[in-house]
Amino acid sequence: MKQAMLYRYKLPMDSGVILRNTRLVNRDGFIIELRDSDKIGRGEISPLPGCSLEVTDEAGAQAKTILASWLSGESIAWSSLYPSVAFGVSMALAELTNELPLTGNYLGALLCNSHPDDLMQVLAEMSGQKVAKIKVGLHEAIRDGMIVNMFLKAIPDLTLRLDANRQWTVAKAAQFAKHVNMECRSRIAFIEEPCQTIRDSLVFSQGSGIALAWDETLRDNGFFLKPYGVLKAIIIKPTLIGSLSEVKSLVTKAHEMGLDVVISSSLETSIGLNQLARLAQWLTPxxxxxxxxxxxxSTxxxxxxPNCTLPIMSLSDCNIVWQQSNL
Ligand SMILES: [Mg+2]
Known part of the structure:
Protein backbone atom coordinates (compact mmCIF):
# COMPACT_ATOMS: atom_id res chain seq x y z
CA MET A 1 0.00 0.00 0.00
CA LYS A 2 1.17 3.47 -0.82
CA GLN A 3 0.13 6.48 1.23
CA ALA A 4 0.85 10.20 0.87
CA MET A 5 0.30 12.95 3.43
CA LEU A 6 0.80 16.68 3.27
CA TYR A 7 1.34 18.56 6.52
CA ARG A 8 1.25 22.33 6.74
CA TYR A 9 3.61 23.80 9.31
CA LYS A 10 3.93 27.31 10.70
CA LEU A 11 6.91 28.03 12.91
CA PRO A 12 7.76 31.27 14.72
CA MET A 13 11.07 32.85 13.73
CA ASP A 14 13.56 34.48 16.03
CA SER A 15 12.78 38.17 16.34
CA GLY A 16 14.53 40.33 13.81
CA VAL A 17 14.89 37.96 10.84
CA ILE A 18 14.84 40.30 7.85
CA LEU A 19 14.35 38.86 4.40
CA ARG A 20 14.58 41.20 1.40
CA ASN A 21 13.73 44.21 3.59
CA THR A 22 10.72 42.52 5.21
CA ARG A 23 10.60 41.09 8.72
CA LEU A 24 9.85 37.36 8.64
CA VAL A 25 7.69 36.62 11.68
CA ASN A 26 6.78 33.02 10.81
CA ARG A 27 8.06 30.40 8.41
CA ASP A 28 5.26 28.66 6.61
CA GLY A 29 5.32 25.63 4.31
CA PHE A 30 4.61 21.94 3.84
CA ILE A 31 6.11 18.59 4.78
CA ILE A 32 5.34 15.64 2.52
CA GLU A 33 5.28 12.16 3.95
CA LEU A 34 5.26 9.20 1.58
CA ARG A 35 4.78 5.63 2.73
CA ASP A 36 5.30 2.52 0.68
CA SER A 37 4.72 -0.67 2.70
CA ASP A 38 7.10 -0.25 5.67
CA LYS A 39 9.22 2.50 4.14
CA ILE A 40 8.81 6.21 4.75
CA GLY A 41 10.18 9.26 2.96
CA ARG A 42 9.80 12.91 3.82
CA GLY A 43 10.42 16.09 1.91
CA GLU A 44 9.95 19.78 2.66
CA ILE A 45 8.25 22.30 0.39
CA SER A 46 8.96 25.79 1.71
CA PRO A 47 8.92 28.56 -0.91
CA LEU A 48 11.11 31.39 0.35
CA PRO A 49 9.29 34.75 0.44
CA GLY A 50 11.03 37.31 -1.75
CA CYS A 51 13.12 34.67 -3.54
CA SER A 52 10.77 31.91 -4.75
CA LEU A 53 8.45 32.94 -7.56
CA GLU A 54 5.72 30.62 -6.27
CA VAL A 55 3.85 31.38 -3.06
CA THR A 56 3.08 28.79 -0.38
CA ASP A 57 -0.56 28.20 -1.38
CA GLU A 58 0.39 27.65 -5.03
CA ALA A 59 3.08 25.18 -4.01
CA GLY A 60 0.62 23.33 -1.76
CA ALA A 61 -1.97 23.02 -4.52
CA GLN A 62 0.62 21.67 -6.94
CA ALA A 63 2.00 19.26 -4.33
CA LYS A 64 -1.45 17.66 -3.88
CA THR A 65 -1.72 17.02 -7.63
CA ILE A 66 1.75 15.47 -7.78
CA LEU A 67 1.20 13.28 -4.74
CA ALA A 68 -2.02 11.98 -6.32
CA SER A 69 -0.06 11.17 -9.51
CA TRP A 70 2.57 9.32 -7.49
CA LEU A 71 -0.13 7.24 -5.77
CA SER A 72 -1.63 6.25 -9.09
CA GLY A 73 1.77 5.33 -10.50
CA GLU A 74 1.91 8.09 -13.13
CA SER A 75 5.28 9.54 -14.05
CA ILE A 76 6.07 13.04 -12.78
CA ALA A 77 6.75 15.88 -15.24
CA TRP A 78 9.53 17.41 -13.13
CA SER A 79 10.31 20.34 -15.38
CA SER A 80 6.74 21.65 -15.10
CA LEU A 81 6.88 21.90 -11.30
CA TYR A 82 7.69 24.86 -9.07
CA PRO A 83 11.27 24.49 -7.81
CA SER A 84 10.22 24.13 -4.15
CA VAL A 85 7.70 21.39 -5.04
CA ALA A 86 10.14 19.55 -7.32
CA PHE A 87 12.77 19.60 -4.59
CA GLY A 88 10.46 18.48 -1.77
CA VAL A 89 8.84 15.66 -3.75
CA SER A 90 12.16 14.40 -5.17
CA MET A 91 13.75 14.37 -1.70
CA ALA A 92 10.81 12.43 -0.25
CA LEU A 93 11.22 9.87 -3.05
CA ALA A 94 15.00 9.76 -2.55
CA GLU A 95 14.49 9.03 1.14
CA LEU A 96 11.83 6.44 0.40
CA THR A 97 14.10 4.55 -2.00
CA ASN A 98 17.24 4.95 0.18
CA GLU A 99 18.92 6.97 -2.56
CA LEU A 100 19.67 9.76 -0.08
CA PRO A 101 22.49 8.57 2.21
CA LEU A 102 22.01 8.90 5.96
CA THR A 103 25.30 10.58 6.86
CA GLY A 104 25.23 14.35 6.91
CA ASN A 105 27.74 17.20 6.93
CA TYR A 106 26.63 19.33 9.87
CA LEU A 107 29.73 21.52 9.98
CA GLY A 108 28.19 24.75 8.78
CA ALA A 109 30.01 27.92 7.91
CA LEU A 110 29.24 30.11 10.93
CA LEU A 111 26.74 32.76 9.94
CA CYS A 112 27.78 36.10 11.41
CA ASN A 113 24.63 37.94 12.40
CA SER A 114 25.53 39.46 15.72
CA HIS A 115 27.87 42.19 16.81
CA PRO A 116 31.50 41.87 15.65
CA ASP A 117 32.79 41.86 19.25
CA ASP A 118 30.65 38.83 20.22
CA LEU A 119 31.70 37.02 17.07
CA MET A 120 35.35 37.59 17.53
CA GLN A 121 35.17 35.54 20.72
CA VAL A 122 33.21 32.69 19.08
CA LEU A 123 35.55 32.56 16.10
CA ALA A 124 38.69 32.71 18.20
CA GLU A 125 37.47 29.71 20.24
CA MET A 126 36.16 27.71 17.26
CA SER A 127 37.99 24.44 16.65
CA GLY A 128 38.71 22.79 13.29
CA GLN A 129 38.42 24.60 10.00
CA LYS A 130 37.34 28.19 10.70
CA VAL A 131 34.93 29.28 8.03
CA ALA A 132 32.44 32.07 8.61
CA LYS A 133 29.97 33.89 6.44
CA ILE A 134 29.36 37.63 6.65
CA LYS A 135 26.62 39.54 4.88
CA VAL A 136 27.97 42.76 3.43
CA GLY A 137 26.24 45.49 1.45
CA LEU A 138 23.74 46.33 4.20
CA HIS A 139 25.81 49.20 5.60
CA GLU A 140 28.45 51.52 4.20
CA ALA A 141 30.90 49.69 1.94
CA ILE A 142 33.82 51.26 3.80
CA ARG A 143 32.51 49.95 7.14
CA ASP A 144 32.07 46.48 5.63
CA GLY A 145 35.64 46.57 4.35
CA MET A 146 36.98 47.58 7.75
CA ILE A 147 35.06 44.84 9.58
CA VAL A 148 36.14 42.13 7.14
CA ASN A 149 39.73 43.33 7.42
CA MET A 150 39.53 43.35 11.22
CA PHE A 151 38.32 39.72 11.35
CA LEU A 152 40.96 38.50 8.90
CA LYS A 153 43.77 40.31 10.68
CA ALA A 154 42.69 39.23 14.17
CA ILE A 155 42.17 35.53 13.33
CA PRO A 156 44.97 34.34 11.04
CA ASP A 157 43.41 30.91 10.30
CA LEU A 158 39.99 32.31 9.44
CA THR A 159 38.49 31.97 5.98
CA LEU A 160 35.54 34.20 5.14
CA ARG A 161 32.68 33.79 2.74
CA LEU A 162 31.04 37.11 1.94
CA ASP A 163 27.66 37.81 0.41
CA ALA A 164 26.70 41.22 -0.97
CA ASN A 165 23.36 40.21 -2.56
CA ARG A 166 24.05 42.55 -5.52
CA GLN A 167 23.99 45.65 -3.31
CA TRP A 168 27.05 47.42 -4.73
CA THR A 169 27.91 49.49 -7.75
CA VAL A 170 31.42 48.90 -9.08
CA ALA A 171 32.51 52.08 -7.27
CA LYS A 172 31.04 50.96 -3.91
CA ALA A 173 32.60 47.52 -4.30
CA ALA A 174 35.97 49.16 -4.92
CA GLN A 175 35.55 51.22 -1.73
CA PHE A 176 35.00 47.98 0.15
CA ALA A 177 38.09 46.32 -1.32
CA LYS A 178 40.24 49.37 -0.60
CA HIS A 179 39.80 48.72 3.14
CA VAL A 180 40.75 45.05 2.99
CA ASN A 181 44.52 44.53 3.13
CA MET A 182 45.98 42.98 0.03
CA GLU A 183 47.59 40.10 1.98
CA CYS A 184 44.25 39.18 3.60
CA ARG A 185 42.23 38.97 0.38
CA SER A 186 43.19 35.38 -0.42
CA ARG A 187 41.42 34.32 2.80
CA ILE A 188 38.15 35.57 1.38
CA ALA A 189 37.09 32.24 -0.13
CA PHE A 190 34.66 34.17 -2.30
CA ILE A 191 32.17 37.00 -2.35
CA GLU A 192 28.69 36.16 -3.58
CA GLU A 193 27.11 38.56 -6.03
CA PRO A 194 28.95 41.82 -5.30
CA CYS A 195 27.22 43.85 -8.04
CA GLN A 196 23.97 43.99 -9.95
CA THR A 197 25.23 42.52 -13.21
CA ILE A 198 27.56 39.65 -14.09
CA ARG A 199 29.75 42.12 -15.94
CA ASP A 200 30.13 44.51 -12.98
CA SER A 201 30.83 41.65 -10.58
CA LEU A 202 33.54 40.34 -12.93
CA VAL A 203 35.07 43.82 -13.22
CA PHE A 204 35.21 44.13 -9.43
CA SER A 205 36.62 40.67 -8.92
CA GLN A 206 39.28 40.99 -11.60
CA GLY A 207 40.34 44.37 -10.22
CA SER A 208 40.41 43.40 -6.53
CA GLY A 209 41.64 39.82 -6.76
CA ILE A 210 38.71 38.75 -4.54
CA ALA A 211 37.18 35.50 -5.83
CA LEU A 212 33.58 35.42 -6.96
CA ALA A 213 30.59 33.15 -6.36
CA TRP A 214 27.18 33.05 -8.05
CA ASP A 215 23.98 32.61 -6.10
CA GLU A 216 21.08 34.74 -7.48
CA THR A 217 22.73 34.64 -10.93
CA LEU A 218 22.06 30.88 -11.16
CA ARG A 219 18.34 31.67 -11.20
CA ASP A 220 18.44 34.46 -13.79
CA ASN A 221 16.41 33.82 -16.90
CA GLY A 222 18.50 32.24 -19.61
CA PHE A 223 21.55 31.76 -17.37
CA PHE A 224 23.92 28.92 -18.08
CA LEU A 225 27.08 28.16 -16.17
CA LYS A 226 30.26 29.44 -17.81
CA PRO A 227 33.78 29.44 -16.42
CA TYR A 228 35.57 32.69 -15.59
CA GLY A 229 39.03 32.83 -14.05
CA VAL A 230 37.76 34.71 -10.99
CA LEU A 231 34.67 32.54 -10.46
CA LYS A 232 35.43 30.08 -7.65
CA ALA A 233 32.11 28.74 -6.43
CA ILE A 234 28.38 28.48 -6.90
CA ILE A 235 25.84 28.53 -4.09
CA ILE A 236 23.05 26.02 -4.62
CA LYS A 237 19.82 26.52 -2.72
CA PRO A 238 17.89 23.44 -3.81
CA THR A 239 14.48 24.85 -2.77
CA LEU A 240 15.02 27.59 -5.36
CA ILE A 241 16.62 25.33 -8.00
CA GLY A 242 14.32 22.31 -8.36
CA SER A 243 14.40 18.52 -8.34
CA LEU A 244 17.21 16.41 -6.93
CA SER A 245 18.26 15.39 -10.45
CA GLU A 246 18.46 19.05 -11.49
CA VAL A 247 20.57 19.80 -8.41
CA LYS A 248 22.82 16.81 -9.13
CA SER A 249 23.43 17.82 -12.73
CA LEU A 250 24.27 21.40 -11.71
CA VAL A 251 26.73 20.09 -9.09
CA THR A 252 28.37 17.81 -11.67
CA LYS A 253 28.68 20.61 -14.21
CA ALA A 254 30.22 22.98 -11.66
CA HIS A 255 32.68 20.33 -10.42
CA GLU A 256 33.72 19.62 -14.00
CA MET A 257 34.58 23.32 -14.31
CA GLY A 258 36.67 23.13 -11.15
CA LEU A 259 34.20 25.20 -9.11
CA ASP A 260 33.32 24.66 -5.47
CA VAL A 261 29.66 23.99 -4.79
CA VAL A 262 28.15 25.19 -1.53
CA ILE A 263 24.82 23.56 -0.69
CA SER A 264 22.86 26.23 1.18
CA SER A 265 19.60 26.61 3.00
CA SER A 266 16.59 28.67 2.03
CA LEU A 267 15.51 28.80 5.68
CA GLU A 268 14.11 25.28 5.71
CA THR A 269 12.89 23.81 9.01
CA SER A 270 15.10 21.34 10.87
CA ILE A 271 13.55 18.56 8.75
CA GLY A 272 14.68 20.14 5.48
CA LEU A 273 17.95 21.33 6.97
CA ASN A 274 18.92 17.81 8.07
CA GLN A 275 18.21 16.54 4.56
CA LEU A 276 20.35 19.33 3.08
CA ALA A 277 23.21 18.28 5.38
CA ARG A 278 22.88 14.71 4.01
CA LEU A 279 22.70 16.03 0.45
CA ALA A 280 25.84 18.12 1.05
CA GLN A 281 27.78 15.16 2.45
CA TRP A 282 26.70 13.08 -0.53
CA LEU A 283 27.23 15.52 -3.41
CA THR A 284 29.83 17.98 -2.10
CA PRO A 285 31.78 16.12 0.62
CA SER A 298 12.59 29.84 17.59
CA THR A 299 11.36 26.23 17.22
CA PRO A 306 22.74 18.57 16.06
CA ASN A 307 23.60 20.58 19.21
CA CYS A 308 20.59 22.84 18.81
CA THR A 309 18.75 23.55 22.05
CA LEU A 310 15.61 25.10 20.56
CA PRO A 311 12.30 23.40 21.51
CA ILE A 312 11.00 20.80 19.05
CA MET A 313 7.48 20.83 17.66
CA SER A 314 6.18 17.45 16.61
CA LEU A 315 4.97 16.91 13.06
CA SER A 316 1.82 15.37 14.56
CA ASP A 317 0.98 18.83 15.95
CA CYS A 318 0.82 20.23 12.39
CA ASN A 319 -2.34 20.20 10.30
CA ILE A 320 -2.71 17.41 7.78
CA VAL A 321 -4.09 19.31 4.81
CA TRP A 322 -4.29 16.35 2.45
CA GLN A 323 -3.90 12.58 2.61
CA GLN A 324 -4.68 9.68 0.36
CA SER A 325 -3.70 6.07 -0.14
CA ASN A 326 -3.88 3.87 -3.20
CA LEU A 327 -6.08 1.29 -1.54
MG1 LIG B 1 23.71 34.59 -1.32
Missing part, protein backbone atom coordinates in the same frame (compact mmCIF):
# COMPACT_ATOMS: atom_id res chain seq x y z
CA UNK A 286 34.84 18.40 0.34
CA UNK A 287 32.96 21.66 0.93
CA UNK A 288 31.46 23.05 4.12
CA UNK A 289 27.79 23.73 3.37
CA UNK A 290 25.92 26.95 4.19
CA UNK A 291 23.40 25.58 6.65
CA UNK A 292 23.88 27.64 9.80
CA UNK A 293 20.32 28.92 9.83
CA UNK A 294 18.46 26.91 12.49
CA UNK A 295 18.98 29.66 15.08
CA UNK A 296 16.95 32.06 12.94
CA UNK A 297 13.95 29.97 14.08
CA UNK A 300 12.61 23.09 15.45
CA UNK A 301 10.31 20.65 13.65
CA UNK A 302 10.28 16.91 14.47
CA UNK A 303 13.97 16.16 13.75
CA UNK A 304 16.54 17.97 15.89
CA UNK A 305 19.52 19.73 14.36
Missing amino acids: ATIPGLDTINLF QLEIPW
Whole structure:
Protein backbone atom coordinates (compact mmCIF):
# COMPACT_ATOMS: atom_id res chain seq x y z
CA MET A 1 0.00 0.00 0.00
CA LYS A 2 1.17 3.47 -0.82
CA GLN A 3 0.13 6.48 1.23
CA ALA A 4 0.85 10.20 0.87
CA MET A 5 0.30 12.95 3.43
CA LEU A 6 0.80 16.68 3.27
CA TYR A 7 1.34 18.56 6.52
CA ARG A 8 1.25 22.33 6.74
CA TYR A 9 3.61 23.80 9.31
CA LYS A 10 3.93 27.31 10.70
CA LEU A 11 6.91 28.03 12.91
CA PRO A 12 7.76 31.27 14.72
CA MET A 13 11.07 32.85 13.73
CA ASP A 14 13.56 34.48 16.03
CA SER A 15 12.78 38.17 16.34
CA GLY A 16 14.53 40.33 13.81
CA VAL A 17 14.89 37.96 10.84
CA ILE A 18 14.84 40.30 7.85
CA LEU A 19 14.35 38.86 4.40
CA ARG A 20 14.58 41.20 1.40
CA ASN A 21 13.73 44.21 3.59
CA THR A 22 10.72 42.52 5.21
CA ARG A 23 10.60 41.09 8.72
CA LEU A 24 9.85 37.36 8.64
CA VAL A 25 7.69 36.62 11.68
CA ASN A 26 6.78 33.02 10.81
CA ARG A 27 8.06 30.40 8.41
CA ASP A 28 5.26 28.66 6.61
CA GLY A 29 5.32 25.63 4.31
CA PHE A 30 4.61 21.94 3.84
CA ILE A 31 6.11 18.59 4.78
CA ILE A 32 5.34 15.64 2.52
CA GLU A 33 5.28 12.16 3.95
CA LEU A 34 5.26 9.20 1.58
CA ARG A 35 4.78 5.63 2.73
CA ASP A 36 5.30 2.52 0.68
CA SER A 37 4.72 -0.67 2.70
CA ASP A 38 7.10 -0.25 5.67
CA LYS A 39 9.22 2.50 4.14
CA ILE A 40 8.81 6.21 4.75
CA GLY A 41 10.18 9.26 2.96
CA ARG A 42 9.80 12.91 3.82
CA GLY A 43 10.42 16.09 1.91
CA GLU A 44 9.95 19.78 2.66
CA ILE A 45 8.25 22.30 0.39
CA SER A 46 8.96 25.79 1.71
CA PRO A 47 8.92 28.56 -0.91
CA LEU A 48 11.11 31.39 0.35
CA PRO A 49 9.29 34.75 0.44
CA GLY A 50 11.03 37.31 -1.75
CA CYS A 51 13.12 34.67 -3.54
CA SER A 52 10.77 31.91 -4.75
CA LEU A 53 8.45 32.94 -7.56
CA GLU A 54 5.72 30.62 -6.27
CA VAL A 55 3.85 31.38 -3.06
CA THR A 56 3.08 28.79 -0.38
CA ASP A 57 -0.56 28.20 -1.38
CA GLU A 58 0.39 27.65 -5.03
CA ALA A 59 3.08 25.18 -4.01
CA GLY A 60 0.62 23.33 -1.76
CA ALA A 61 -1.97 23.02 -4.52
CA GLN A 62 0.62 21.67 -6.94
CA ALA A 63 2.00 19.26 -4.33
CA LYS A 64 -1.45 17.66 -3.88
CA THR A 65 -1.72 17.02 -7.63
CA ILE A 66 1.75 15.47 -7.78
CA LEU A 67 1.20 13.28 -4.74
CA ALA A 68 -2.02 11.98 -6.32
CA SER A 69 -0.06 11.17 -9.51
CA TRP A 70 2.57 9.32 -7.49
CA LEU A 71 -0.13 7.24 -5.77
CA SER A 72 -1.63 6.25 -9.09
CA GLY A 73 1.77 5.33 -10.50
CA GLU A 74 1.91 8.09 -13.13
CA SER A 75 5.28 9.54 -14.05
CA ILE A 76 6.07 13.04 -12.78
CA ALA A 77 6.75 15.88 -15.24
CA TRP A 78 9.53 17.41 -13.13
CA SER A 79 10.31 20.34 -15.38
CA SER A 80 6.74 21.65 -15.10
CA LEU A 81 6.88 21.90 -11.30
CA TYR A 82 7.69 24.86 -9.07
CA PRO A 83 11.27 24.49 -7.81
CA SER A 84 10.22 24.13 -4.15
CA VAL A 85 7.70 21.39 -5.04
CA ALA A 86 10.14 19.55 -7.32
CA PHE A 87 12.77 19.60 -4.59
CA GLY A 88 10.46 18.48 -1.77
CA VAL A 89 8.84 15.66 -3.75
CA SER A 90 12.16 14.40 -5.17
CA MET A 91 13.75 14.37 -1.70
CA ALA A 92 10.81 12.43 -0.25
CA LEU A 93 11.22 9.87 -3.05
CA ALA A 94 15.00 9.76 -2.55
CA GLU A 95 14.49 9.03 1.14
CA LEU A 96 11.83 6.44 0.40
CA THR A 97 14.10 4.55 -2.00
CA ASN A 98 17.24 4.95 0.18
CA GLU A 99 18.92 6.97 -2.56
CA LEU A 100 19.67 9.76 -0.08
CA PRO A 101 22.49 8.57 2.21
CA LEU A 102 22.01 8.90 5.96
CA THR A 103 25.30 10.58 6.86
CA GLY A 104 25.23 14.35 6.91
CA ASN A 105 27.74 17.20 6.93
CA TYR A 106 26.63 19.33 9.87
CA LEU A 107 29.73 21.52 9.98
CA GLY A 108 28.19 24.75 8.78
CA ALA A 109 30.01 27.92 7.91
CA LEU A 110 29.24 30.11 10.93
CA LEU A 111 26.74 32.76 9.94
CA CYS A 112 27.78 36.10 11.41
CA ASN A 113 24.63 37.94 12.40
CA SER A 114 25.53 39.46 15.72
CA HIS A 115 27.87 42.19 16.81
CA PRO A 116 31.50 41.87 15.65
CA ASP A 117 32.79 41.86 19.25
CA ASP A 118 30.65 38.83 20.22
CA LEU A 119 31.70 37.02 17.07
CA MET A 120 35.35 37.59 17.53
CA GLN A 121 35.17 35.54 20.72
CA VAL A 122 33.21 32.69 19.08
CA LEU A 123 35.55 32.56 16.10
CA ALA A 124 38.69 32.71 18.20
CA GLU A 125 37.47 29.71 20.24
CA MET A 126 36.16 27.71 17.26
CA SER A 127 37.99 24.44 16.65
CA GLY A 128 38.71 22.79 13.29
CA GLN A 129 38.42 24.60 10.00
CA LYS A 130 37.34 28.19 10.70
CA VAL A 131 34.93 29.28 8.03
CA ALA A 132 32.44 32.07 8.61
CA LYS A 133 29.97 33.89 6.44
CA ILE A 134 29.36 37.63 6.65
CA LYS A 135 26.62 39.54 4.88
CA VAL A 136 27.97 42.76 3.43
CA GLY A 137 26.24 45.49 1.45
CA LEU A 138 23.74 46.33 4.20
CA HIS A 139 25.81 49.20 5.60
CA GLU A 140 28.45 51.52 4.20
CA ALA A 141 30.90 49.69 1.94
CA ILE A 142 33.82 51.26 3.80
CA ARG A 143 32.51 49.95 7.14
CA ASP A 144 32.07 46.48 5.63
CA GLY A 145 35.64 46.57 4.35
CA MET A 146 36.98 47.58 7.75
CA ILE A 147 35.06 44.84 9.58
CA VAL A 148 36.14 42.13 7.14
CA ASN A 149 39.73 43.33 7.42
CA MET A 150 39.53 43.35 11.22
CA PHE A 151 38.32 39.72 11.35
CA LEU A 152 40.96 38.50 8.90
CA LYS A 153 43.77 40.31 10.68
CA ALA A 154 42.69 39.23 14.17
CA ILE A 155 42.17 35.53 13.33
CA PRO A 156 44.97 34.34 11.04
CA ASP A 157 43.41 30.91 10.30
CA LEU A 158 39.99 32.31 9.44
CA THR A 159 38.49 31.97 5.98
CA LEU A 160 35.54 34.20 5.14
CA ARG A 161 32.68 33.79 2.74
CA LEU A 162 31.04 37.11 1.94
CA ASP A 163 27.66 37.81 0.41
CA ALA A 164 26.70 41.22 -0.97
CA ASN A 165 23.36 40.21 -2.56
CA ARG A 166 24.05 42.55 -5.52
CA GLN A 167 23.99 45.65 -3.31
CA TRP A 168 27.05 47.42 -4.73
CA THR A 169 27.91 49.49 -7.75
CA VAL A 170 31.42 48.90 -9.08
CA ALA A 171 32.51 52.08 -7.27
CA LYS A 172 31.04 50.96 -3.91
CA ALA A 173 32.60 47.52 -4.30
CA ALA A 174 35.97 49.16 -4.92
CA GLN A 175 35.55 51.22 -1.73
CA PHE A 176 35.00 47.98 0.15
CA ALA A 177 38.09 46.32 -1.32
CA LYS A 178 40.24 49.37 -0.60
CA HIS A 179 39.80 48.72 3.14
CA VAL A 180 40.75 45.05 2.99
CA ASN A 181 44.52 44.53 3.13
CA MET A 182 45.98 42.98 0.03
CA GLU A 183 47.59 40.10 1.98
CA CYS A 184 44.25 39.18 3.60
CA ARG A 185 42.23 38.97 0.38
CA SER A 186 43.19 35.38 -0.42
CA ARG A 187 41.42 34.32 2.80
CA ILE A 188 38.15 35.57 1.38
CA ALA A 189 37.09 32.24 -0.13
CA PHE A 190 34.66 34.17 -2.30
CA ILE A 191 32.17 37.00 -2.35
CA GLU A 192 28.69 36.16 -3.58
CA GLU A 193 27.11 38.56 -6.03
CA PRO A 194 28.95 41.82 -5.30
CA CYS A 195 27.22 43.85 -8.04
CA GLN A 196 23.97 43.99 -9.95
CA THR A 197 25.23 42.52 -13.21
CA ILE A 198 27.56 39.65 -14.09
CA ARG A 199 29.75 42.12 -15.94
CA ASP A 200 30.13 44.51 -12.98
CA SER A 201 30.83 41.65 -10.58
CA LEU A 202 33.54 40.34 -12.93
CA VAL A 203 35.07 43.82 -13.22
CA PHE A 204 35.21 44.13 -9.43
CA SER A 205 36.62 40.67 -8.92
CA GLN A 206 39.28 40.99 -11.60
CA GLY A 207 40.34 44.37 -10.22
CA SER A 208 40.41 43.40 -6.53
CA GLY A 209 41.64 39.82 -6.76
CA ILE A 210 38.71 38.75 -4.54
CA ALA A 211 37.18 35.50 -5.83
CA LEU A 212 33.58 35.42 -6.96
CA ALA A 213 30.59 33.15 -6.36
CA TRP A 214 27.18 33.05 -8.05
CA ASP A 215 23.98 32.61 -6.10
CA GLU A 216 21.08 34.74 -7.48
CA THR A 217 22.73 34.64 -10.93
CA LEU A 218 22.06 30.88 -11.16
CA ARG A 219 18.34 31.67 -11.20
CA ASP A 220 18.44 34.46 -13.79
CA ASN A 221 16.41 33.82 -16.90
CA GLY A 222 18.50 32.24 -19.61
CA PHE A 223 21.55 31.76 -17.37
CA PHE A 224 23.92 28.92 -18.08
CA LEU A 225 27.08 28.16 -16.17
CA LYS A 226 30.26 29.44 -17.81
CA PRO A 227 33.78 29.44 -16.42
CA TYR A 228 35.57 32.69 -15.59
CA GLY A 229 39.03 32.83 -14.05
CA VAL A 230 37.76 34.71 -10.99
CA LEU A 231 34.67 32.54 -10.46
CA LYS A 232 35.43 30.08 -7.65
CA ALA A 233 32.11 28.74 -6.43
CA ILE A 234 28.38 28.48 -6.90
CA ILE A 235 25.84 28.53 -4.09
CA ILE A 236 23.05 26.02 -4.62
CA LYS A 237 19.82 26.52 -2.72
CA PRO A 238 17.89 23.44 -3.81
CA THR A 239 14.48 24.85 -2.77
CA LEU A 240 15.02 27.59 -5.36
CA ILE A 241 16.62 25.33 -8.00
CA GLY A 242 14.32 22.31 -8.36
CA SER A 243 14.40 18.52 -8.34
CA LEU A 244 17.21 16.41 -6.93
CA SER A 245 18.26 15.39 -10.45
CA GLU A 246 18.46 19.05 -11.49
CA VAL A 247 20.57 19.80 -8.41
CA LYS A 248 22.82 16.81 -9.13
CA SER A 249 23.43 17.82 -12.73
CA LEU A 250 24.27 21.40 -11.71
CA VAL A 251 26.73 20.09 -9.09
CA THR A 252 28.37 17.81 -11.67
CA LYS A 253 28.68 20.61 -14.21
CA ALA A 254 30.22 22.98 -11.66
CA HIS A 255 32.68 20.33 -10.42
CA GLU A 256 33.72 19.62 -14.00
CA MET A 257 34.58 23.32 -14.31
CA GLY A 258 36.67 23.13 -11.15
CA LEU A 259 34.20 25.20 -9.11
CA ASP A 260 33.32 24.66 -5.47
CA VAL A 261 29.66 23.99 -4.79
CA VAL A 262 28.15 25.19 -1.53
CA ILE A 263 24.82 23.56 -0.69
CA SER A 264 22.86 26.23 1.18
CA SER A 265 19.60 26.61 3.00
CA SER A 266 16.59 28.67 2.03
CA LEU A 267 15.51 28.80 5.68
CA GLU A 268 14.11 25.28 5.71
CA THR A 269 12.89 23.81 9.01
CA SER A 270 15.10 21.34 10.87
CA ILE A 271 13.55 18.56 8.75
CA GLY A 272 14.68 20.14 5.48
CA LEU A 273 17.95 21.33 6.97
CA ASN A 274 18.92 17.81 8.07
CA GLN A 275 18.21 16.54 4.56
CA LEU A 276 20.35 19.33 3.08
CA ALA A 277 23.21 18.28 5.38
CA ARG A 278 22.88 14.71 4.01
CA LEU A 279 22.70 16.03 0.45
CA ALA A 280 25.84 18.12 1.05
CA GLN A 281 27.78 15.16 2.45
CA TRP A 282 26.70 13.08 -0.53
CA LEU A 283 27.23 15.52 -3.41
CA THR A 284 29.83 17.98 -2.10
CA PRO A 285 31.78 16.12 0.62
CA ALA A 286 34.84 18.40 0.34
CA THR A 287 32.96 21.66 0.93
CA ILE A 288 31.46 23.05 4.12
CA PRO A 289 27.79 23.73 3.37
CA GLY A 290 25.92 26.95 4.19
CA LEU A 291 23.40 25.58 6.65
CA ASP A 292 23.88 27.64 9.80
CA THR A 293 20.32 28.92 9.83
CA ILE A 294 18.46 26.91 12.49
CA ASN A 295 18.98 29.66 15.08
CA LEU A 296 16.95 32.06 12.94
CA PHE A 297 13.95 29.97 14.08
CA SER A 298 12.59 29.84 17.59
CA THR A 299 11.36 26.23 17.22
CA GLN A 300 12.61 23.09 15.45
CA LEU A 301 10.31 20.65 13.65
CA GLU A 302 10.28 16.91 14.47
CA ILE A 303 13.97 16.16 13.75
CA PRO A 304 16.54 17.97 15.89
CA TRP A 305 19.52 19.73 14.36
CA PRO A 306 22.74 18.57 16.06
CA ASN A 307 23.60 20.58 19.21
CA CYS A 308 20.59 22.84 18.81
CA THR A 309 18.75 23.55 22.05
CA LEU A 310 15.61 25.10 20.56
CA PRO A 311 12.30 23.40 21.51
CA ILE A 312 11.00 20.80 19.05
CA MET A 313 7.48 20.83 17.66
CA SER A 314 6.18 17.45 16.61
CA LEU A 315 4.97 16.91 13.06
CA SER A 316 1.82 15.37 14.56
CA ASP A 317 0.98 18.83 15.95
CA CYS A 318 0.82 20.23 12.39
CA ASN A 319 -2.34 20.20 10.30
CA ILE A 320 -2.71 17.41 7.78
CA VAL A 321 -4.09 19.31 4.81
CA TRP A 322 -4.29 16.35 2.45
CA GLN A 323 -3.90 12.58 2.61
CA GLN A 324 -4.68 9.68 0.36
CA SER A 325 -3.70 6.07 -0.14
CA ASN A 326 -3.88 3.87 -3.20
CA LEU A 327 -6.08 1.29 -1.54
MG1 LIG B 1 23.71 34.59 -1.32
